[in-house]
Amino acid sequence: MASQKPTISVAVVGVGLVGSEFTSQLLALPTSPFRLVSLSSSKKTLFSADGLEFPASSASESTWKSALAVSETPFSLDALRASMTALAQPGGAVLVDNTSSETVAASYPSFLRAGIHVITPNKKAASGDLTLYKDILSACADGGTKYLGESTVGAGLPILSTLGDLVGTGDKVEKIEGVFSGTMSYIFNNFSTGQPGGPSFSSVVNVAREKGYTEPHPADDLNGADVARKLTILSRLIPSLRHLLPHGFVSVQTASLIPPALESISTGDEFVKRLPEFDAEFDRLRESADKEGCVLRFVGVVDATSGVVKAELAKYPKTHPFATSLGGSDNIVMFHTARYGARPLIVQGAGAGAGVTAMGVMSDLLKLV
Amino acid sequence: MASQKPTISVAVVGVGLVGSEFTSQLLALPTSPFRLVSLSSSKKTLFSADGLEFPASSASESTWKSALAVSETPFSLDALRASMTALAQPGGAVLVDNTSSETVAASYPSFLRAGIHVITPNKKAASGDLTLYKDILSACADGGTKYLGESTVGAGLPILSTLGDLVGTGDKVEKIEGVFSGTMSYIFNNFSTGQPGGPSFSSVVNVAREKGYTEPHPADDLNGADVARKLTILSRLIPSLRHLLPHGFVSVQTASLIPPALESISTGDEFVKRLPEFDAEFDRLRESADKEGCVLRFVGVVDATSGVVKAELAKYPKTHPFATSLGGSDNIVMFHTARYGARPLIVQGAGAGAGVTAMGVMSDLLKLV
Numbered sequence: 001m002a003s004q005k006p007t008i009s010v011a012v013v014g015v016g017l018v019g020s021e022f023t024s025q026l027l028a029l030p031t032s033p034f035r036l037v038s039l040s041s042s043k044k045t046l047f048s049a050d051g052l053e054f055p056a057s058s059a060s061e062s063t064w065k066s067a068l069a070v071s072e073t074p075f076s077l078d079a080l081r082a083s084m085t086a087l088a089q090p091g092g093a094v095l096v097d098n099t100s101s102e103t104v105a106a107s108y109p110s111f112l113r114a115g116i117h118v119i120t121p122n123k124k125a126a127s128g129d130l131t132l133y134k135d136i137l138s139a140c141a142d143g144g145t146k147y148l149g150e151s152t153v154g155a156g157l158p159i160l161s162t163l164g165d166l167v168g169t170g171d172k173v174e175k176i177e178g179v180f181s182g183t184m185s186y187i188f189n190n191f192s193t194g195q196p197g198g199p200s201f202s203s204v205v206n207v208a209r210e211k212g213y214t215e216p217h218p219a220d221d222l223n224g225a226d227v228a229r230k231l232t233i234l235s236r237l238i239p240s241l242r243h244l245l246p247h248g249f250v251s252v253q254t255a256s257l258i259p260p261a262l263e264s265i266s267t268g269d270e271f272v273k274r275l276p277e278f279d280a281e282f283d284r285l286r287e288s289a290d291k292e293g294c295v296l297r298f299v300g301v302v303d304a305t306s307g308v309v310k311a312e313l314a315k316y317p318k319t320h321p322f323a324t325s326l327g328g329s330d331n332i333v334m335f336h337t338a339r340y341g342a343r344p345l346i347v348q349g350a351g352a353g354a355g356v357t358a359m360g361v362m363s364d365l366l367k368l369v
Numbered sequence: 370m371a372s373q374k375p376t377i378s379v380a381v382v383g384v385g386l387v388g389s390e391f392t393s394q395l396l397a398l399p400t401s402p403f404r405l406v407s408l409s410s411s412k413k414t415l416f417s418a419d420g421l422e423f424p425a426s427s428a429s430e431s432t433w434k435s436a437l438a439v440s441e442t443p444f445s446l447d448a449l450r451a452s453m454t455a456l457a458q459p460g461g462a463v464l465v466d467n468t469s470s471e472t473v474a475a476s477y478p479s480f481l482r483a484g485i486h487v488i489t490p491n492k493k494a495a496s497g498d499l500t501l502y503k504d505i506l507s508a509c510a511d512g513g514t515k516y517l518g519e520s521t522v523g524a525g526l527p528i529l530s531t532l533g534d535l536v537g538t539g540d541k542v543e544k545i546e547g548v549f550s551g552t553m554s555y556i557f558n559n560f561s562t563g564q565p566g567g568p569s570f571s572s573v574v575n576v577a578r579e580k581g582y583t584e585p586h587p588a589d590d591l592n593g594a595d596v597a598r599k600l601t602i603l604s605r606l607i608p609s610l611r612h613l614l615p616h617g618f619v620s621v622q623t624a625s626l627i628p629p630a631l632e633s634i635s636t637g638d639e640f641v642k643r644l645p646e647f648d649a650e651f652d653r654l655r656e657s658a659d660k661e662g663c664v665l666r667f668v669g670v671v672d673a674t675s676g677v678v679k680a681e682l683a684k685y686p687k688t689h690p691f692a693t694s695l696g697g698s699d700n701i702v703m704f705h706t707a708r709y710g711a712r713p714l715i716v717q718g719a720g721a722g723a724g725v726t727a728m729g730v731m732s733d734l735l736k737l738v
Binding site for chain 2: 025028029156157158161162165166168169170171319321324325327328330335339340341342343344345346347348349350355356358359362363366
């Protein structure tokens with residue numbers, strides 16, 4: 001029985017960990033209304049309006065990676081937009097941006113106005129300057145298209161969709177509070193367990209770095225910017241806060257954990273070598289929390305009532321879900337709303353990793369059908 | 370500026386707590402693609418193909434309730450289907466069933482085949498006989514329509530949508546485990562706190578009944594049927610379990626908490642009067658759990674690996690989220706999947722109440738746009 005020809009054309013940009021996993025998930029869908037028409041790295045591109053075809057019968061990752069490696073077509077955002085525009089009318093076209101590129105993010109409005117949906121785990125656009133964000137929203141209206149970024153916060157966890165449902169159905173969001181960084185979660189779940197004493201801060205950061213939970217330069221996690229980006233994205237989905245952060249994540253009140261003396265250190269190796277100098281300071285923070293019956297967690301808070309959006313190290317009682325329920329490198333998010341009253345709606349689970357991030361991207365794609 | 374005329378016609382059946390709250394939420398949407406064309410109680414109906422209009426400028430609950438009360442048109446499912454069929458073609462039509470009626474549930478296939486979407490918090494159809502459930506699925510295919518029941522499990526919590534995303538994106542669901550009944554949650558959160566001793570089982574049930582957390586006859590909660598219905602609905606969304614429960618919730622292994630001697634007692638008052646006779650038995654269960662460092666929780670488990678679906682009173686360590694994080698009458702659900710690995714995806718919050726149930730219904734409605 002001949003199956004109906006898939007009608008929604010998909011172009012994937014970025015074939016790193018998330019991009020590769022997403023492409024595998026897409027090609028593995030048993031029956032699919034999607035046609036993969038383009039795959040691009042930062043250097044090369046594959047494109048076929050009729051859908052890419054790979055030599056092997058089952059398109060494994062090595063198969064399409066080899067095909068991309070031997071492509072002689074350099075990647076160009078303008079060329080991709082032109083090719084995809086031609087495919088937007090018959091059934092629909094989608095750009096899936098699996099990069100973390102500012103340049104690709106800045107191009108979303110042009111794709112959206114050309115009738116091409118944009119789906120991405122790339123936080124740069126939605127957490128950057130308000131001007132770009134507003135341009136994305138108006139481009140969606142102009143082009144009759146959708147911008148979807150479920151996996152920009154909490155990867156595959158239903159966080160943005162839940163916030164969208166709360167706001168869309170008329171609930172009043174009072175406060176969102178959570179541990180939004182898997183790296184920060186791992187570090188403080190291990191540094192501040194609720195038991196007296198424990199390992200030094202620098203040793204926990206070192207282990208996290210060795211396990212690949214931190215960026216190569218741990219300061220890129222400890223500065224809190226990733227959390228501030230996620231808070232920006234959440235805030236913009238709450239009508240009363242939409243225009244609060246004009247410059248995006250840099251407008252968030254962020255209490256960096258980088259000791260001021262280490263701010264200018266440019267390599268990760270040098271950074272972790274010097275970090276033990278500050279262990280006593282972190283020990284004191286832990287002891288002070290312990291005396292109050294609390295643990296330390298690096299949290300993000302969007303307070304819609306007071307209009308405060310902040311990322312900081314805070315104390316939570318040892319009986320609080322941030323202390324009792326959280327573990328590993330999980331994210332946890334509490335939605336305090338009028339309807340949910342005294343007991344918040346809570347979502348918890350892995351908020352990073354290629355598999356679950358690609359799943360968030362894929363679930364956005366399935367919403368287009 | 371003239372706004373575009375709303376195009377999706379909505380008929381609401383059932384104007385109890387959830388139906389009233391849903392209607393209020395619908396009429397309160399600031400801009401809406403929906404047109405409320407019909408409101409029905411079990412006895413009376415209002416219908417206007419152009420959209421119901423109420424005398425007051427803001428359609429408050431008392432306004433539309435008064436209008437319905439003075440309607441002289443008796444409610445008829447057949448007449449409603451005929452009227453809605455005529456509206457299905459131009460823009461779309463939806464039946465929102467806010468009743469818990471078996472009769473209305475049995476009529477879904479005829480609505481779906483007539484091109485009318487069905488959205489409901491009514492568990493009867495999806496947790497009943499497999500024949501009806503299959504008929505609903507094939508009616509959706511025949512009619513090009515959707516059956517959506519997010520609020521049948523956990524009210525407004527993102528439980529079915531999360532399961533749908535996991536399955537739809539190709540994750541392998543291994544086990545779903547949770548506290549699915551707000552009543553059972555309240556009872557055991559108060560009866561088995563993790564501290565030695567505590568109130569008697571009958572006294573906790575009595576308080577729950579006085580607060581309106583139980584059905585008038587508490588046996589209707591303690592029999593576990595509500596949990597079994599929810600497990601049936603979840604199981605049917607997992608491909609390998611779709612055909613497991615031929616007779617729906619009655620096919621679930623359910624360990625009722627009703628003492629056998631009280632099974633035949635027909636009134637709630639008589640039931641709670643006799644319940645203290647069995648307090649010693651529940652005390653022993655609590656002591657036995659306590660000795661093992663555990664609490665008691667009435668849970669539902671869908672084990673996709675072994676194919677077992679069961680509702681029962683079980684022991685959980687005092688450090689488990691079902692013990693530490695759960696409180697009030699919250700639901701909590703853990704999804705154990707291949708992608709989420711050792712640490713499950715968790716959703717927690719109020720799983721009952723008119724506001725959050727209506728919100729789940731409304732979020733389904735918004736998915737149609």
